[in-house]
Amino acid sequence: MxxxxxxxxxxxxxxxxxxxxxxxxxxxxxxxxxxxxxxxxxxxxxxxxxxxxxxxxDSGNTEALIRQIQELVRFIRDHGSAKEKVTELKRGVTSFGDFEKTFDETKLKKELTTINQLKERWDQNLAATKQAQAQEDWGTTWQNLDIDIEESSDKNVTALIGILPNDQWEAFQDQLKQTTQIYSEYISNDPKETAFALLYLRKETPDVLELMQDFGARSETKPYPGQPKEILQQAKAELTQLAQERKELAQLIGEKKAQVYHLQQAEEVLLAQNQRELAQxxxxxxxxxxxxxxxxxxxxxxxxxxxxxxxxxxxxxxxxxxxxxxxxxAANKTPTKLKNNPVVQPFEMLTEMYSIPKYDEIDPTP
Incomplete structure (x- = not known):
């Protein structure tokens, strides 16, 4: 051939x-x-x-619209309620001419705007959830702290909260016991680090900081107002509320699974339009x-x-x-199209995987 x-x-x-x-x-x-x-x-x-x-x-508007459709279809699939089933476009059932006749760009953009608003709400929820989880983690670590760091500081006495490696905690305590001018309190620990609080005379601040440096301890800044137990309760309440909001959003997103068919149909029309724009x-x-x-x-x-x-x-x-x-x-400007009988045609993809022959060369597919 x-x-x-x-x-x-x-x-x-x-x-x-x-x-x-x-x-x-x-x-x-x-x-x-x-x-x-x-x-x-x-x-x-x-x-x-x-x-x-x-x-x-080319203005790039069509390509941008195609990318937006693809992104939002993935979003619907990934985050929509599992109770709803995706209605997929069945390839080859409808003619392309029918696609173009039913295509309404204004209606498409309106639908994309609605889905994008759901995506923005979902992303905002995730960002808020991440912040609330960080607040919960901090509150969990410091919930046993029963003094207010800000109120405990005056002209003569100050306080700090800090964290150091678990394997340094006992030695750190032993060193603190050698002075009666520093009060320490164990707060909590995780598999790697121990949280503690110190109360000491303000004039001892340089010595305290040097001691912490010797044991690899670091001071913590209180990131939230209020008592740690209150901070933890607020975080838990917010996480519960955000989880409920995500559940409701998942339901709304799931309802959009029925639109995937129409979005894919619009994508086919826009892909064809983009090809024409490239040819233009x-x-x-x-x-x-x-x-x-x-x-x-x-x-x-x-x-x-x-x-x-x-x-x-x-x-x-x-x-x-x-x-x-x-x-x-000779300049390889003439494109190559393979021509084989129905028995050999399925194997043309093997030739295409390696190298299409030039126009004046023999097709190796057979």
Whole structure:
């Protein structure tokens, strides 16, 4: 088997008709659009006939919308209530033309805004939960602290709370016992560290700090107002409230699983639209005309001619077809399409995994 014979096509049409033509070409799924500006061989006739043409610049809006759909579909799947089932788009059941007819960008954006608001509320809940968990952890560590650090400080006496490694606690206590001017109190410990409080004369502050440094202890700043037990109770109450809010949000998000089908449908339309926008960057436009160039398999030309005639029955489009030149083949500008019988076709993906043959080479798939 050899690679498929290709034809180079050129289409000249009214500027306003190029979007319709791109839809027709896209519908055949057989045409590969060339970027006319990227080929230096086109420079001379571009300067002569299209000196004032400007290359189309993609705004990126379509790609941004596609990314937003993909992100929000993942969000719905991951965070929606498990009681609701995702309604997926069944590939190949509906024609692409039907997709485009039912596509409503305004309605889509409104739905995305609604889902995005749910996502923002979910993210805010997670951020608040993280803060409340940190508050709960701190309150759990210091709940046995029965003095107010701020109120215990006056002109002569001050206090601090600190943490040091468990293996240093006994030695630290022994050192503290050697002085009667520092009062220490054990608060709690975890597998690695011990929490403690110190009460001492203000004039002893340099000695206390030096002692803590010797034992690898660090002072803690009280991050929340109120007593530690109150702080812990507030954190637990807030976590309970946030958990209930997350449950309610999960239900609302789960209800959006029924919209996944429509979101995927819109994604298909936008992906096709994005492909047309990318192709449009390689199309040459004048004030009134547009020139489209590309490649098509020789055996698919009749299909193209038929669909163009149906879409533009009054000869509104000029189509020319040429064989690839030796220079184009040598420069590897001619795309390769594999052509095999139904028995061999499934194995074309093995060839594509390694290297597609050049246009003038033999297809190794068989």
């Amino acid at each position: 050899a690679v498929k014979e290709m034809k180079k096509l050129s289409i000249i049409c009214e500027k306003e008709a190029q979007e319709r033509i791109l839809r027709v070409l896209q519908g055949t799924q057989q045409v590969e659009i060339d970027d006319i500006y990227a080929d230096s061989a086109n420079e001379d006739w571009l300067k002569e006939y299209f000196a004032d043409s400007q290359q189309y610049e 960057a390689g199309i040459v436009e004048s004030q009134y005309l547009a020139v489209i160039r590309g490649w098509i398999g020789a055996d698919e030309v009749p299909i193209l001619e038929r669909v163009l005639a149906q879409a533009f029955p009054n000869e509104q489009v000029y189509l020319s077809l040429d064989d690839p030149t030796a220079e184009e083949i």
